[in-house]
Amino acid sequence: MDDHDWLAERFEEHRTHLRAVASRILGSPADADDAVQEAWLRLARSDSSQVENLGGWLTTVVARVSLNMLQSRKTRREDPAGSRLPEEIAGTDGAGPEQQAVLADSVGLALLVVLDTLTPAERLAFVLHDMFALPFEEIAPIVERSPAATRQLASRARRRIQGADTTPDADLARRREIVRAFLAASRNGDLGALVAVLDPDVVLRADHAAVRLGAEAEVRGAQAVAGTFSGRAGAAKMALINGVAGAVWAAGGRPRVVFSFTLTGGKITAIDLLGDPAVLGQLDLVTLPD
Numbered sequence: 001m002d003d004h005d006w007l008a009e010r011f012e013e014h015r016t017h018l019r020a021v022a023s024r025i026l027g028s029p030a031d032a033d034d035a036v037q038e039a040w041l042r043l044a045r046s047d048s049s050q051v052e053n054l055g056g057w058l059t060t061v062v063a064r065v066s067l068n069m070l071q072s073r074k075t076r077r078e079d080p081a082g083s084r085l086p087e088e089i090a091g092t093d094g095a096g097p098e099q100q101a102v103l104a105d106s107v108g109l110a111l112l113v114v115l116d117t118l119t120p121a122e123r124l125a126f127v128l129h130d131m132f133a134l135p136f137e138e139i140a141p142i143v144e145r146s147p148a149a150t151r152q153l154a155s156r157a158r159r160r161i162q163g164a165d166t167t168p169d170a171d172l173a174r175r176r177e178i179v180r181a182f183l184a185a186s187r188n189g190d191l192g193a194l195v196a197v198l199d200p201d202v203v204l205r206a207d208h209a210a211v212r213l214g215a216e217a218e219v220r221g222a223q224a225v226a227g228t229f230s231g232r233a234g235a236a237k238m239a240l241i242n243g244v245a246g247a248v249w250a251a252g253g254r255p256r257v258v259f260s261f262t263l264t265g266g267k268i269t270a271i272d273l274l275g276d277p278a279v280l281g282q283l284d285l286v287t288l289p290d
Contacts, residue, residue: 007048011040014055018062024127025066027115029284035065056138063128063142070120118157125150126157176245179238179261182268183247186233194226199267204228209275210257225271238288248285255280 018039022032039061051057115123121143128134128142136147136154143150178197185193204225206215219225236259239248247259258280262270274280 004044007043008040010054011043011058014058017055018058021059021128021132022062022066024131025063025124026069030282031066031069035062035069038065059132059134060138060142063124063139067120067124067142070123115161118160119153121145122153122157122160125153126161129154130158174266175261175263176238178263178266178268179245179247182229182261183233183236183238186229186231186236189231191226191230194230195222197268198222198225199264199269202267202269202271204271204273206273207276207279209277210273213257213275215257215273215275240286240288241283243284245288248287250287255285258283258285 018036019032022035026032039058042061124143125139128139136150140147140150182197200222202222202225204219206217211217219228236247236249239246241258246261248255249257256275258274260272261268
């Protein structure tokens, strides 16, 4: 094994942790991947023989890169959410799989909204200290403050978060119930139960990839959509799609079709079947127990 392969292997040992750090700071899986990739490029260009604590060095690099990205995002007022996805999931700044275990449910979505109100320095200080237990002495050089000033950054962020409403959103909890009821009725072939959760004017849309897998491009009306799914969703699993309740059908260990639901007034008004690999690659999917 040459030096490059050895270094790559060491880096991979830290990748999960680094992505978790970047995801919590940035709130965007695509940006987190970019930050981690930049950390690898910097490591590959550096003299790693002088690095005593590789994990700590990489965490610092990812934090610095993430801070720069946050500052750039604030300047450009960018919205990192996807633009080619259904509004229900595109409007949610996706979280990585590890992050979703803690943050991507209703509580996490509320927290992410509050984090977006913090300054980049406050957000980084809070995330690194409160979520990853980094001492302020290590965070201070990243945000170019003294340890005492860095402590104040995290304290201000903590007060703002504690004062915000980050309790579970009843609408999001209700959404899960409706999606779960839809999947159960589909599996059981219960046409009446399916119609009950569908808006009378519901529309089912499928992208070109889902159509190639056998879906109809468009179906309209509760009875027609219910008939399409009745007894036919046995392989679909409840899932979080960018933190929003939906469903996914996987085959061969990889997602093939994602079910995105649009809800209005407690009824499903639209279902989008997404099978395009380019679109699926933008999503963070976490399968949930039935």
